[in-house]
Amino acid sequence: xxxxRRALLSLEDELLKQRLCRTREIEGxxxxxxxxxxxxTHTIPEILAxxxxxxxxxxxxxAGNAPRVRxxxxxxxxxPMGKAGFAHLQQDGERLQVYVKKDAVGDRxxxxxxxxxxxxxVGVEGYLFRTRTGELSVHVEQLEFLSKMLLSLPEKxxxxxxxxxxxxxxxxxxxxxxxxxxxxxxxxxxIGSLRRQLEARGFIEVETPMMQPLYGGAAAKPFVTHHxxxxxxxxxxxxxxxxxxxxxxxxxxxVYEINRNxxxxxxxKQHNPEFTMLEFYQAYTDYRxxxxxxxxxxxxxxxxxxxxxxVEYEGQRLDFAHIERYSMREAIVHFWEGPERPTLENVADxxxxxxxxxKASAGEALADLFERMVEHQLIQPAMIYDHPVETSPLxxxxxxxxxxxxxxxxxxxxxxxxxxxxxxxxxxxxRRRFEMQLAxxxxxxEEAHQMDEDYIRALSYGMPPAGGEGIGIDRLTMILTxxxxxxxxxxxxxxxxxxxLDLVEKLRELGAGGREPGxxx
RNA sequence: GGGCCGGUAGCUCAGUAGGUAGAGCAUAUGCCUUUUAAGCAUAGGGUCGCGGGUUCGAGUCCCGCCCGGCUCACCA
Numbered sequence: 001x002x003x004x005r006r007a008l009l010s011l012e013d014e015l016l017k018q019r020l021c022r023t024r025e026i027e028g029x030x031x032x033x034x035x036x037x038x039x040x041t042h043t044i045p046e047i048l049a050x051x052x053x054x055x056x057x058x059x060x061x062x063a064g065n066a067p068r069v070r071x072x073x074x075x076x077x078x079x080p081m082g083k084a085g086f087a088h089l090q091q092d093g094e095r096l097q098v099y100v101k102k103d104a105v106g107d108r109x110x111x112x113x114x115x116x117x118x119x120x121x122v123g124v125e126g127y128l129f130r131t132r133t134g135e136l137s138v139h140v141e142q143l144e145f146l147s148k149m150l151l152s153l154p155e156k157x158x159x160x161x162x163x164x165x166x167x168x169x170x171x172x173x174x175x176x177x178x179x180x181x182x183x184x185x186x187x188x189x190x191i192g193s194l195r196r197q198l199e200a201r202g203f204i205e206v207e208t209p210m211m212q213p214l215y216g217g218a219a220a221k222p223f224v225t226h227h228x229x230x231x232x233x234x235x236x237x238x239x240x241x242x243x244x245x246x247x248x249x250x251x252x253x254x255v256y257e258i259n260r261n262x263x264x265x266x267x268x269k270q271h272n273p274e275f276t277m278l279e280f281y282q283a284y285t286d287y288r289x290x291x292x293x294x295x296x297x298x299x300x301x302x303x304x305x306x307x308x309x310x311v312e313y314e315g316q317r318l319d320f321a322h323i324e325r326y327s328m329r330e331a332i333v334h335f336w337e338g339p340e341r342p343t344l345e346n347v348a349d350x351x352x353x354x355x356x357x358x359k360a361s362a363g364e365a366l367a368d369l370f371e372r373m374v375e376h377q378l379i380q381p382a383m384i385y386d387h388p389v390e391t392s393p394l395x396x397x398x399x400x401x402x403x404x405x406x407x408x409x410x411x412x413x414x415x416x417x418x419x420x421x422x423x424x425x426x427x428x429x430x431r432r433r434f435e436m437q438l439a440x441x442x443x444x445x446e447e448a449h450q451m452d453e454d455y456i457r458a459l460s461y462g463m464p465p466a467g468g469e470g471i472g473i474d475r476l477t478m479i480l481t482x483x484x485x486x487x488x489x490x491x492x493x494x495x496x497x498x499x500x501l502d503l504v505e506k507l508r509e510l511g512a513g514g515r516e517p518g519x520x521x
Numbered sequence: 522g523g524g525c526c527g528g529u530a531g532c533u534c535a536g537u538a539g540g541u542a543g544a545g546c547a548u549a550u551g552c553c554u555u556u557u558a559a560g561c562a563u564a565g566g567g568u569c570g571c572g573g574g575u576u577c578g579a580g581u582c583c584c585g586c587c588c589g590g591c592u593c594a595c596c597a
Contacts, residue, residue: 014566015531015548077557084554101554118547132555155532155546157558162532164589176532219597265596266522367597391597419597447597485590496588499570 013506019150020510025115026145029108035146038123041070044091047128048136056130066127069138071096072146074175075120077156085113086137089122093181097137098124109143118156119149168498170491180488186305187477187489191258193304194278194471197297203254203280208243210236210260216455217241217394219447220263223273236262241394241468244281245423246458248466256280258473269485270415273494276473283464286396286422287406290467291383294410294418295323298381298476305480313413313479316379323410327386328370335377363388363403376414383408387421393433393449395421410471417476420469427459 023033042050047069051059060066073089073096083102088095102110104126116122123144131137154160159176166173166180173180195205213232215222217239225234240257247255258278265271282290302309302320309321326334329347336342346352347369350362357365357372366388378384385408389397395405410418424430433449434456440448477489487493 018548077559079556079559080553081556081559082553084556086556086559088557097557099555103554129555131557133557135555135557137555152531152547157546158533160532161534162528162589164528165532167589221596263596266594268596269591271596364597371597387597416597498588 013510015152016150016506017510019117019148022115022117023148023150026112026148029112029115031112031145033145033148035121035123035144038072038144038146039070040072040123041068044071044073044089044096045094047071047096048094051128051136054136056134059128059130066129066139068125068127070123070125071138072121072123074149075116075118075122076153078116078118080114083110087113087116089124090175093178097131097135098126098140099129099131099137100124100140100143104139104141105143109140112143112145117149119151119153120145121147121149164495167487167493167495183477183481183483183489184491186481187473189305190301190477190480191473193301194258194297194473197300198254198256198280201254201293203256203282204252206244206247206252206255206257207259208237208240208247208257210262212237212243214450214452216449216452218261218263219449221265221446223262223264238263239277239470240279241470242452242455244279245463245466245468246455248281248283248423249458249461249463253283253464253466254281267494269487270475272474272486272490275486275490278471278473279468281423281466281468283466285467286465287385287408287420287467290420290469291325291385291408294420294469294471295383297471298323298410301476302480311480311482313482314484316413318379318381318412318479320381323381323383325383325385325408328366328384328388329386331378331382331384332366332370332374335374337373337377361388361390363390367391375411375416378411379413381410381412383410389433390436392421393437394424394430396424396426397429413479415475415478416472417479418469418471420467423463423466423468425459425463425465427456430459431456 026033051067071089071091073091076088076090076095078087079085085100086097087100088097100110100113105113123146124138124140125142125144126138126140129137129139154172154176160166160172166177170180174184198205211225211227211234213234215235215238217237218241220238222235222238225236226232227234239261240259244255244257256278257280258276260274261277262274263271264273267273282293285293299309299320302311309319311318311320329344332347333342333344342352342356347366350365353362353365353369357368359365359368367390370384385406386398386404387395387407387409389395389403389405392405392407395407398404398406405421405424407419407421409416410420424433434451437449438451441450474486474489477483478486481489483489
């Protein structure tokens with residue numbers, strides 16, 4: 001019986017088969033196809049930095065004092081020419097050319113060079129020189145094999161363009177598209193900058209539960225999971241806020257956490273279900289104090305990541321050295337989009353507000369108008385302060401106007417990138433706010449805050465007056481790196497799972513020396 | 522979830538009016554000891570996202586589905 005299968009190998013199978021043969025060939029030459037430790041003298045970027053400006057004369061005569069180096073990298077291009085050849089090795093997003101000549105590496109070394117495929121990882125030892133065309137290169141005297149690429153590299157000229165593949169196989173994106181690496185290096189730089197600045201101000205980094213029995217600190221739908229031994233449902237946190245403020249009660253007066261939040265909501269250019277937030281809490285300050293300190297935090301972060309305070313984003317220059325401040329009412333009047341620009345009297349008039357929004361209360365209507373008519377107009381970084389109490393269940397009231405709270409949001413490029421307020425520390429008032437939220441919940445608002453009695457208990461032990469702030473790391477990274485979508489600043493953004501790949505089966509078949517178990521004859 | 526757009530060789534892309542599926546890169550073989558999108562010659566490589574329908578004939582037209590992108594809704 002002949003099992004049904006395609007008569008010919010597909011191209012992909014053929015490439016895989018060829019490369020598995022190559023693996024045996026490399027073994028036959030006495031090299032490990034998956035090598036071991038390789039001590040290099042320089043990384044490729046180090047070589048380029050150190051010797052990139054040196055002339056051929058400065059590098060020295062070939063056999064003489066030319067700098068000797070050991071470097072490793074992935075073969076990105078290979079140009080064999082008879083009994084010699086060139087290749088570019090890539091490491092840390094940068095490339096260095098190597099020149100491999102049969103006379104210099106010997107028969108076995110040159111056979112290995114001939115067996116190299118694009119994508120393989122090798123180590124070389126030799127001396128630096130400049131080619132006839134002037135390119136800094138390693139004249140290889142010893143070649144070592146470090147790792148085999150069995151599949152094939154994306155096209156050398158266009159790189160990897162397919163967005164879906166870029167996200168699903170980010171490693172390929174990182175190999176093929178050097179600018180992608182820069183984005184993630186910048187992201188790490190942003191987080192480093194924020195940590196350094198906070199540490200310098202006496203903040204300590206803490207970690208609070210990601211799995212919580214009650215979810216709070218934001219208005220969002222949660223993910224639910226289950227702990228078997230305790231047999232309880234837990235929520236992946238939508239925010240760390242209520243835990244961080246418990247730490248204020250405990251006397252950790254300056255704390256911060258940089259970690260993931262999870263919100264079970266839609267995906268968009270600005271939303272990924274898991275996203276990274278910096279939250280920090282500082283005892284004895286208030287939202288005015290935070291406005292000043294976060295202006296400095298952002299200014300310095302922009303400098304640390306981009307080298308300056310002005311950032312180009314989607315054709316606009318954003319200036320992080322001058323962050324304007326508007327009250328929410330002022331912002332609505334100032335940035336109103338469309339006809340019939342309201343006056344400050346209008347936006348202070350509950351009747352006018354309720355006429356212009358479908359929301360149930362004047363405060364919610366104000367916030368609704370701000371989001372609908374104004375937020376996306378705020379391109380330059382801005383702080384919008386004095387939010388209505390209805391939408392801010394954890395913020396402290398303004399003493400002169402209890403319908404408003406001491407809160408501000410940081411908006412840039414039309415996106416909310418931060419949210420901060422003077423923390424409500426009165427347990428009685430907090431209880432009333434939770435009760436307001438419960439009333440909303442009973443009216444069907446799934447995202448209204450839950451009653452968190454343990455949090456009320458913590459406040460009842462006395463929380464110092466404090467200010468707290470959250471900054472969306474992903475969105476800030478977008479702005480500082482010019483990324484149009486949040487998926488471009490998250491290494492592995494959420495996608496629907498793809499179907500079976502069949503790779504394991506192919507490897508099983510080809511791994512058995514190309515024989516197909518059950519193929520019969 | 523709605524609307525619009527897309528999925529063709531490993532990669533980047535063409536594919537006219539419905540008439541035997543193409544290019545470049547990559548791969549294989551040969552030549553080539555300073556090339557660089559190396560070059561020259563030759564060759565192989567396709568479930569046209571999946572399934573159904575219309576038709577003598579479908580990559581192309583129709584229907585359903587899968588995956589992705591944009592957008593709207595949602596996301597205080």
